[in-house]
Amino acid sequence: MFRPNRYRTHGCGEIRSTHVGETVTLSGWVHRKRNFGGLYFLVLRDHSGIVQVVIDTDAPFHAAAADIRLESVIQIEGEVVPREEGNVNPNMPTGEIEVKAKSFEIHSTAEILPFQIADDIDASETERLKHRFLDLRRDRLQHNMALRSKVISSIRRRMTEMDFFEFQTPILTSSSPEGARDFLVPSRLHPGKFYALPQAPQQFKQLLMVSGFPRYFQIAPCFRDEDARADRSPGEFYQLDMEMAYVDQEDIFAVLEELLVGLFREFTDWHVADAPFPRLTYRDTMLRYGSDKPDLRFGCEIQDISDLFATSEFRAFRSAIDEGGVVRVVPVPGAAGQSRKFFDGIDAFVKEQGGKGCAWIAFPEGADVKGSIAKFLDADLLAKLKDIPGAGEGSALLFVAGKAAEVATIAGRIRLKVADDLDLREKGVYKFCWIVDFPMFEWDEENECVTFSHNPFSMPQGGMEALETQDPLDILAFQYDIVCNGVELSSGAIRNHRPDVMYKAFEIAGHPASVVDEKFGGMIRAFKFGAPPHGGIAPGVDRIVMLIADEPNIREVILFPMNQKAEDLLMGAPSEVRPKQVEELHIRIEMPKED
């Protein structure tokens, strides 16, 4: 949709048989060339698609057109003509017609390309990032970025329809003591002081609740100076940040379920189950899936079988239990026929992850039990093992023993590794779930003290009474995550809006009231002037688009992503600055010592 002008009257991909006979002006990139010496076909591309242009042997611009390099920008004027039967290309939306060029103009020539645009052959990540403007021309990123734009529009529409106000909160704010490493901005006017870029608009959105805007959202940029992962962009990312007043956990779940079911169904053909999404407690998911972001597209649920081995003769597991540990098993239906190499691979994987190793047994159909520990187990125990859910004829069992917390994590990784190796995940489906009842506090082994396990602003379940009467490590928080296909989309919480409860919670975590007043002064003061109960959540926008686009890496849905080391290879960031700039900020640079 554009106003016809001297550059173009139509988009390349818009032309159809109905335009036959019309003279059109098109501008775009040279996508392909097919030259017969005389007759010459040139495929022209713009954002709307591609169209075949024919240049006749006797055209005065034939030589110039033949010399043009791919990805140069040209403009042609020509007549839309039908293709003869047999020359129609059914694979092209514009394949029933072609444009017979009457004029040819070069707007911009292209140098030799670092990688091909028309062929979707993989180029190295480095080359793609260095020439992101070229990479973005290709189908994959054109599609992903268009999808991203539409997803964000749809989010805005859906949130607005649910009576949320969209606001912008400050980008230059203050450093907060909890959480990730901040990006800091030195202050020119205040020597020795720094702004911080927000890790999330957490305090601002809570202030909005106190300020009388009961439903807020924002597509919020968030900045955290932490290392990258495949699903974690270094430095900056976007959240759909939202907060609501006078709600409990279920009210927030209902809003997000409506949003996500609608959004995913709007943009994908994959199956999305109706709300409500399953609710799993943190404790339960750590036991059954060995992770707080379980992938529910396959079974193989982990089970604790410590009691089966508590009286067993098998010494390795028995001693683990005697030392206060556990024995857990990942049952894999249908895996009994796997090769020795498969099981050895799992064992090696566990050792790589720092575990002691992975014992296994298998129940091949119509054959004797086999496996690394089969000969140590008596018939009675083997029969009981074969009876556990997920086991049985044809299954294999993968065992891990040791301290409960470590076993949970290792078993969880085994479960994912098995799904990778055997391709167990259900295809074409998004499996959402809520993880609820996170612990309010946890034991910090390193500093030997109680700390907040998630968000210090979460409301403890049981309120003040729980804080005063329960073991801190037993207290749960109104804190929840939403997970889709093993990807954590978001954390959220019902907030602690009571100053007295806030001071008490921080006291348990070893921070006196003065720290709360100093670090969270703005918010705690607000809570002393009438604060409604409130809560919220903030799903990652990049991750939502990544899931919908079915991309394995978050960089595929970000226009100008940074690399693993948080560098922008196109813009050359980060970069050195002029000494005067540093001087004005009253800071001095001290390079790390070499050696």
Added chain:
RNA sequence: GGGGUUGUAGUUCAGUUUGGUUAGAACGCCGGCCUGUCAAGCCGGAGGUCGCGGGUUCAAGUCCCGUCAACCCCGCCA
């Protein structure tokens, strides 16, 4: 900070296991032929610090040591 994988032509990759003649292919690039192609085709050509440094050897892309870079993972990410 730690572990893993990868690094060979402009690009994507083969060759490395088992050291041995002039390091190959595809796409791209340059030149030529070609009037219905649609990833056009055919003929010819140019293009290489085998990431970098050191070592072993008569001989190293190939083996050893170090180092750099990209990616994946652990730590980290309230």
